[in-house]
Amino acid sequence: MERVDQQTLELAQTGDIAAFSVVVESCADQLYSLAFRFLCNGPEAEDAVQETLLRVYTNLPRYDGRFKFTTWVYRIATNVCIDRLRKRKLESSLDADRDDGEAEGTDWYDRLPGFSPTPEEELLRMETCNEVQRALADLPPAYQSVLILRYIQELSLQEISDIVHLPITTIKTRIHRGREAMKQLLMRLPVS
Amino acid sequence: MTCDEARTSMHFHLDGDDHLHVQNARQHTASCMHCERHMLDLREVEDRLRTLKRYAAPADLKERILLAVRDTTQKRPLRARPQMP
Numbered sequence: 001m002e003r004v005d006q007q008t009l010e011l012a013q014t015g016d017i018a019a020f021s022v023v024v025e026s027c028a029d030q031l032y033s034l035a036f037r038f039l040c041n042g043p044e045a046e047d048a049v050q051e052t053l054l055r056v057y058t059n060l061p062r063y064d065g066r067f068k069f070t071t072w073v074y075r076i077a078t079n080v081c082i083d084r085l086r087k088r089k090l091e092s093s094l095d096a097d098r099d100d101g102e103a104e105g106t107d108w109y110d111r112l113p114g115f116s117p118t119p120e121e122e123l124l125r126m127e128t129c130n131e132v133q134r135a136l137a138d139l140p141p142a143y144q145s146v147l148i149l150r151y152i153q154e155l156s157l158q159e160i161s162d163i164v165h166l167p168i169t170t171i172k173t174r175i176h177r178g179r180e181a182m183k184q185l186l187m188r189l190p191v192s
Numbered sequence: 193m194t195c196d197e198a199r200t201s202m203h204f205h206l207d208g209d210d211h212l213h214v215q216n217a218r219q220h221t222a223s224c225m226h227c228e229r230h231m232l233d234l235r236e237v238e239d240r241l242r243t244l245k246r247y248a249a250p251a252d253l254k255e256r257i258l259l260a261v262r263d264t265t266q267k268r269p270l271r272a273r274p275q276m277p
Contacts, residue, residue, distance in 0.1 A: 015266050017258065024254050032249035046253050053257050054264055061269040132240045151241035157207070176203035182237045183230075 001070040002026040009069060013060045020060075024053055027070070030153065031077050037148045038081035040137050048084055052077040067162050074149070074163045082141045135185035143178035146171055193220045198227045206234060 004012075004026050011019035031052055035045035055076050063072055136144055149160045157175075161168045193201075193216050201217035221227045 013266075013269075017261060020261060021254075021258050024257055028249040028254050028257070029246070032253070033246040036247055037244065046250065049249060049253060050257050050260065054260060057261050057264055058267055061266050064270075130244070132244055136241075147241060151238065152244060152246065172203070172207060175207070176200075179203065179206070179234055179237050182241070183233050186237060186240065187233050 001030045001073065004069060009063075012057075013063065020057055023056070027073055028053070031073070033152060034074075034077055034148060035081055037133070037136065037152050038144065039084060040133055044084065048077070048080050052080045055080070068159075071159060071162045074153070074155075074159075075165075078145050078149070078163060082145065085141050085144075131186065132182075135182050138185055139178060139181055143174055143181060146174045147178045147182070150175055193217065195220075195224060195227055198224070199230055202227070202231050202234060205231075206238065 004023050008019045008022050012023050028049060031049045032045055035048040035052075036042065039045050039048060052073070056073055059076075063069065067075075136147065139147070145164065146160055149155045149163060150157075155163070157168050157171055161171050164171070193213075197213075198217040198220040201213045202221070204211065205214045205217060217227075221231050
């Protein structure tokens, strides 16, 4: 994320929309990448970025500078994405109760009648089938988030520790287990 | 050093730590084919995670957010903490 200068930040804290647009410009791309890796779905990632930045705007007057601004924004974004994953899990378990796996293999696009994706959307959709992304999506959110923050956002262990409010030793343990789990998922011997 | 110990220490090596146990693990790995393979696999996991594409946010998303912000009220700041004399 690009750094936003103090003056702009203070203006945005008083509700200055022009100043807030600088904030949006500085972090929208990174947040979209983050949300996309969590949710594996373009439209849902867009919703998550919007929800994140509206929360940032709403709570901005209460941002007290105790953590770096980007750390504070990442914390909100990570919480928004994990909440959405939890809700999705809950909904799919309710669906599974209703009809026994009838919707197996359908995805977001299939559920919209008469919706034909544009070439870019089709590309995004294929990318979501990328096996690394799939393996990542198979991990519990606690591991998923540290791997995304470490390898996609390229943050330091200290920053990740500030974002998720856990000690560095815990972050390391999660990264270690996350790497082992990814190895298992990606390098399974082919079934003969 | 056992293979299990070496595999635990490998992760600290990947994190950039250089404790004695990491150095011992490096020595072990140099002479153990299985652990060397394990290390290469973990590096590959890292490389593959790093090469996942980053996407730019769709242009209209930023516009939509700024429109929505106009209808959003900010919370009031929390009262400033009392200053130390």
